[in-house]
Amino acid sequence: MPPLRPTSGPRQKTDAAHSGRRSTGRRHDREILALALPAFGALVAEPLFLMADSAIVGHLGTPQLAGLGIAAALLTTGVNVFVFLAYATTAAVARRVGAQDLPAAIRQGMDGIWLALALGLAVLAVVYPLAPTLVDAFGASATASPHAVTYLRISLFGIPAMLVVLAATGVLRGLQNTRTPLYVAIAGFTANAVLNVVLVYGVGLGIAGSAWGTVLAQCGMAAVYLGVVVRGARRHGASLRPDAAGIRACARAGAPLLVRTLSLRAVLLIATAVAAGLGDASIAAHQITLTLWSLLAFALDAIAIAGQAIIGRYLGADDAAGARAACRRMVQWGIASGVVLGLLVLLARPLILPLFTSDPGVHAVLMPALLVVALTQPVAGVVFVLDGVLMGAGDGPYLAWAMLAVLVVFAPVALAVPTLGGGLAALWWTIAGLMMTTRLVTLWVRARSGRWVVTGAVRV
Known part of the structure; x- marks a missing residue:
């Protein structure tokens, strides 16, 4: 009679762990x-x-x-x-x-x-x-x-x-x-x-x-x-x-997110002001690029919205492990979505140009700007997801301070673009490159720290 195999060993435990992760990932x-x-x-x-x-x-x-x-x-x-x-x-x-x-x-x-x-x-x-x-x-x-x-x-x-x-x-x-x-x-x-x-x-x-x-x-x-x-x-x-107390609590929770939003709007206003100073062709191309960037943001923001709802639910259920697992999975979604959107922009660039304008001067500055947008979409995907995760965790104060820091880093560099002889592509490297990478660093550090994982029906 051949020897009996153990009912559970390292291989079986590893397979079970992989199966469990796959099941969790699919959920x-x-x-x-x-x-x-x-x-x-x-x-x-x-x-x-x-x-x-x-x-x-x-x-x-x-x-x-x-x-x-x-x-x-x-x-x-x-x-x-x-x-x-x-x-x-x-x-x-x-x-x-x-x-x-x-x-x-x-x-x-x-x-x-x-x-x-x-x-x-x-x-x-x-x-x-x-x-x-x-x-x-x-x-x-x-x-x-x-x-x-x-x-x-x-x-x-x-x-x-x-x-x-x-x-x-x-x-x-x-x-x-x-x-x-x-x-x-x-x-x-x-x-x-x-x-x-x-x-x-x-x-x-x-x-x-x-x-x-x-x-x-x-x-x-x-x-x-x-x-x-x-x-x-x-x-x-x-x-x-x-309920006066409840309304005041909502206002306090929303105040940091208001600061975050105003800081982000300031970034976009500064970028538009700099583009306007680069000439008519540049501001026209900037508006087209910004429109496309905003459209791509809708797709990534949809994942962030899912993150807000899912992370908040896990934390409210005192399931810190579930919240961390959901965060990891959504980051993977953010990266994959960013890669797909970036490839779509690269492939669609020849179609995008005539769709918006026939001016060859605008085409000349628009093409490099669209390339920047395409290359930086994977970074944007992770940024949007982590932003949604931290919002879902009620981590508004950190998001406010982080966005203010991003504004401080971005503003002088963007304003220096014309002085240093840069064009629209250089400006978009500061927007989609520098600004989004700085956001990625601040959000990634917070996500890795685990300090956002505060469980309970109310974040204290």
Whole structure:
């Protein structure tokens, strides 16, 4: 009789360990895909609002389109500043979900929504009388200025709704639901397009009709979100009343992310100012490159959003090992996504150039800038993922200080590009190379330290 083999030895244990890791990896893959794909769709749908408005208003005339461009820049900047409403709410709600306390999760979300409403009303009250001054600060022409003021003032009535949408989106993401935001975004875009056509041309309101159409669509989106959250609150017995202490807690959690966002906006503004000083061809190519870079960021940000929801849930469930494993898997996703996106940009460069412009001068400076974007996408993939992981962990104060450090490193180098004789490619090496690599270092050091792994339903 041949000798019996041991039932478990080093080989079998190793195989079991590999099998366990593969199983865990597949589970994380399913979670990431289930959250990231709908989130990507919702992110892409958001810029379509402005594209629809531009296409419809553009047929009214050049002054109207110019006015829309100025007002839209102000509105986009204003809304983006408050994106922390979504990020902070996602992390806080996901922790409560991990702790299996759905009533507290929805209560936390309601605090974020009340904060969003208060901030939206404050923005409306402050900016409305300042609309002409803000438009003039952008150097609007005498023909475009009245249209910009009209569009801006009407659109301000939609700001409270848009901030509520941000906060409510964070609630649903924290509840591991990214499908509803996708459906609402698609419905909102469709309603916006239809209302714009009807009010601009059918009713004859001109650019004011475009603004009112967008406001109505935004209010409709906010109403749908509130309906979903209110039904959840009633189902789980969560209070809908504003809680001063909870609202203050949301504001404190969001303040560091506001600093992070403002620092990032400062980086982009400095880059655009430097590009403008390099000449018309360079600023035109810079705008095209920045547009493409932003589009690529939507794909990577979708993984980051999945990271916020998943990491928050694991930490809320006191599962530190699960959070670390999910972080490692998402970093792998970030690298792979960055490589794929970079290759797509490299292959698509000959198609991108004629799509945006036929000017050979712009082509000459655009091609090297696109090469920089392509080569640095794997770095961007890891940066976005780790940013999402730390947001999901509620590590806002570190993110704020890290982004301020990035700004300090980036600003003098970028401002020195023209002095040193560099062109647009050199500027983009400072943006996609230096700035993103500095972010990678700060985020990687934090992720490796493990200090972000703070478990519990509430980060203390």
